[in-house]
Amino acid sequence: MRKKRGLALILAAALALTAAGCSSTTQATDGAGDTTAAAQTDAQQTEAAGESAVNHYTAGTYEASTSGHNGTVTIRTTFSEDAITDIEVVTSYESQGVSDKALYTELPESIIENQSLAVDTIAGATISSNAMLRAVSDCVEQAGGDPALLQVEPEKAEPQDITLTADVVIIGGGGAGLSAAVSATDNGASVIIVEKEGYVGGNTMVSGGIYNCPDPEMQQQVEMTDGVAALIEDALAEEPVSEEHAALQAAVQQEWDEYKASGATYLFDSVNWYTLQTWNGGDKVGDLELISTMTSHAYETLQWLVSMGYEYKPDIVQGAGSLYQRTHSSVEHAGIGFINCFTETLADRDAQILYNTPASEIIMENGEATGIRAEDRDGNTYTIYANQGVILATGGFAGNLEMVQEYNTSGKWPDLSQLKSTNLPGMTGDGIEMAVAAGAALRDMDQIQLLQTTSPKTGNCTFGYVAPLEAAGYLFFNSEGERFIGEDGRRDDISLAALDQTDALFYMVESGDVITDPENTYDLSGVPLTELIKSGDVIVGDTLEELCQQVGWDYETVQAQIDQYNANVDSNAVSDEYGRALFSVKQENGPWYAIPRTPSVHHTMGGVVINTNAQVLNEEGEVIPGLYAAGEVTGGIHGGNRLGGNAIVDCLVFGQIAGENCAVYGKEEVPAAE
Numbered sequence: 132m133r134k135k136r137g138l139a140l141i142l143a144a145a146l147a148l149t150a151a152g153c154s155s156t157t158q159a160t161d162g163a164g165d166t167t168a169a170a171q172t173d174a175q176q177t178e179a180a181g182e183s184a185v186n187h188y189t190a191g192t193y194e195a196s197t198s199g200h201n202g203t204v205t206i207r208t209t210f211s212e213d214a215i216t217d218i219e220v221v222t223s224y225e226s227q228g229v230s231d232k233a234l235y236t237e238l239p240e241s242i243i244e245n246q247s248l249a250v251d252t253i254a255g256a257t258i259s260s261n262a263m264l265r266a267v268s269d270c271v272e273q274a275g276g277d278p279a280l281l282q283v284e285p286e287k288a289e290p291q292d293i294t295l296t297a298d299v300v301i302i303g304g305g306g307a308g309l310s311a312a313v314s315a316t317d318n319g320a321s322v323i324i325v326e327k328e329g330y331v332g333g334n335t336m337v338s339g340g341i342y343n344c345p346d347p348e349m350q351q352q353v354e355m356t357d358g359v360a361a362l363i364e365d366a367l368a369e370e371p372v373s374e375e376h377a378a379l380q381a382a383v384q385q386e387w388d389e390y391k392a393s394g395a396t397y398l399f400d401s402v403n404w405y406t407l408q409t410w411n412g413g414d415k416v417g418d419l420e421l422i423s424t425m426t427s428h429a430y431e432t433l434q435w436l437v438s439m440g441y442e443y444k445p446d447i448v449q450g451a452g453s454l455y456q457r458t459h460s461s462v463e464h465a466g467i468g469f470i471n472c473f474t475e476t477l478a479d480r481d482a483q484i485l486y487n488t489p490a491s492e493i494i495m496e497n498g499e500a501t502g503i504r505a506e507d508r509d510g511n512t513y514t515i516y517a518n519q520g521v522i523l524a525t526g527g528f529a530g531n532l533e534m535v536q537e538y539n540t541s542g543k544w545p546d547l548s549q550l551k552s553t554n555l556p557g558m559t560g561d562g563i564e565m566a567v568a569a570g571a572a573l574r575d576m577d578q579i580q581l582l583q584t585t586s587p588k589t590g591n592c593t594f595g596y597v598a599p600l601e602a603a604g605y606l607f608f609n610s611e612g613e614r615f616i617g618e619d620g621r622r623d624d625i626s627l628a629a630l631d632q633t634d635a636l637f638y639m640v641e642s643g644d645v646i647t648d649p650e651n652t653y654d655l656s657g658v659p660l661t662e663l664i665k666s667g668d669v670i671v672g673d674t675l676e677e678l679c680q681q682v683g684w685d686y687e688t689v690q691a692q693i694d695q696y697n698a699n700v701d702s703n704a705v706s707d708e709y710g711r712a713l714f715s716v717k718q719e720n721g722p723w724y725a726i727p728r729t730p731s732v733h734h735t736m737g738g739v740v741i742n743t744n745a746q747v748l749n750e751e752g753e754v755i756p757g758l759y760a761a762g763e764v765t766g767g768i769h770g771g772n773r774l775g776g777n778a779i780v781d782c783l784v785f786g787q788i789a790g791e792n793c794a795v796y797g798k799e800e801v802p803a804a805e
């Protein structure tokens with residue numbers, strides 16, 4: 132009896148697995164056709180006869196397609212007469228880095244090793260993992276096998292209590308954690324990183340991969356315009372609100388005067404101007420000392436990455452929401468280039484990464500952080516002692532919409548709990564709770580950022596984003612075919628305006644002047660434009676009139692607005708009625724593209740209070756010895772609005788500082804920076 136109920140449960144699980152994909156299609160490339168019914172009967176007969184049921188396959192290779200996170204995933208599975216022998220991805224547009232273990236390594240290897248479809252999925256990549264399991268299950272049926280017979284969980288070892296020690300223990304393997312790990316090992320420390328998910332890289336991997344910093348060489352390629360000069364003059368003309376503000380304005384004024392006196396025609400930029408813009412752009416809520424630590428290290432940290440193999444494109448742009456042309460963009464898709472540099476560097480270092488191992492507690496002894504506790508998904512518990520200290524790098528809480536709504540008290544936003552998030556699932560604010568339990572102070576917790584240009588389907592900011600990373604190349608139109616906001620403005624202003632449009636939906640419109648080689652154009656996550664057009668994620672028309680027909684816009688209205696925009700480019704206008712100040716690219720020639728976008732919750736600017744050494748402070752403003760923090764888990768840098776292109780700078784710069792200080796000074800006093 133017990134055995135039969137087991138089989139019924141197994142069958143139900145297999146049916147659920149098959150049904151979940153809905154759009155699963157199959158194609159036998161070799162071997163027999165549909166023998167599923169016969170195979171199930173065989174299995175049931177064997178079961179009835181009391182023998183253990185095993186699959187018999189028609190040897191060959193079979194192909195199946197199903198929906199993944201970003202589009203169709205097609206898998207090819209090879210069978211011998213009694214086993215799955217090979218699994219290969221034919222096509223996938225899943226996010227690189229996030230889906231790698233689910234599609235190419237760990238998960239398919241585990242299916243083959245265990246001859247099971249009840250193996251562990253990759254934590255943090257559930258959708259891609261389930262696509263793999265569904266597609267293989269489909270192939271099993273095509274080969275005449277019964278997926279139900281593969282729903283047997285592999286045996287696991289008894290959970291253990293494990294004690295480990297390293298010089299530096301890092302919680303979270305996103306950009307900040309990995310930067311800290313490389314920096315700590317640069318300084319001779321041994322490192323253990325505990326990572327909640329089945330992969331490292333965090334949100335950097337699903338970001339635009341953009342990085343701001345003044346770049347003395349590259350800014351010479353950009354021409355200065357009246358609009359940009361007006362931006363600088365406006366910031367300098369503001370009444371200072373503090374002595375620090377006045378001093379910063381004076382420093383920028385001096386640099387600006389020198390620049391003008393030099394007769395230069397290329398873009399003005401400096402660390403001080405970057406600091407002032409970051410602080411102003413965050414509504415003067417951030418801490419100027421922390422901001423200038425970030426801005427003054429930004430260029431050298433980028434060069435540190437370059438020394439590890441990171442590559443950026445040969446021009447600087449104005450990343451969306453960055454407010455200035457100092458954005459460097461990655462050669463590789465999304466932020467994968469940063470993460471690959473770190474993981475490749477760490478491969479040869481004294482650095483261990485424990486995957487699927489969320490930390491739950493920072494161990495405090497006599498007021499000092501001496502280690503952490505964690506538990507992996509197999510139930511093994513870890514006590515990890517840190518000779519030097521602990522670095523908290525768990526990211527923010529934008530993946531936890533309940534927590535976002537709890538802190539959504541600034542009055543800026545409506546209810547955010549029903550929006551989507553751009554974040555990977557692990558960013559649930561665990562680090563904030565652990566830090567508070569260890570005595571840390573928090574700041575700016577109500578400062579929440581939405582990103583305007585995300586996919587209405589997934590909330591993802593890379594999927595479907597087929598556009599230059601700068602506002603120069605696109606215009607926004609709402610569902611009624613009207614422009615409604617300057618595209619080069621602040622993220623919060625644009626998001627608030629977008630939330631007011633019908634269904635909070637708008638379209639990024641670009642012409643053939645911007646997308647010049649459609650066959651070789653990809654979204655930020657690497658999906659070809661041609662695929663996005665097929666799936667309806669991008670709408671295209673040979674002429675503007677044709678595009679308008681497809682979207683349902685009145686052509687005359689849209690054309691008139693584009694004519695006005697083009698006239699502004701011709702006259703080098705300072706700004707238009709929507710507040711746009713960037714007029715460099717004319718939009719005249721087809722084909723024309725409309726890309727649906729909506730705002731999603733993106734970044735939580737508040738978090739743990741740190742000083743410029745990345746040491747965590749308590750409510751009294753005192754250092755908690757041995758406890759460091761870096762990246763989105765911290766507060767005080769981005770204030771009320773993070774500039775686009777500043778998140779990766781923040782996590783890499785402070786990760787580097789935390790890693791070095793923790794390795795070198797640990798629980799001792801860190802000397803003031805020179």
Ligand code: ADP
Nearest residue numbers: 303305306307327333334489490526557762763
């Ligand atoms: P940052 O940009 O500051 O590096 P991310 O959000 O990109 O932040 O990365 C944070 C990383 O921390 C992610 O890889 C996430 O899975 C991991 N993480 C979050 N909570 C925990 C936890 N409790 N234990 C271990 N890792 C965690």
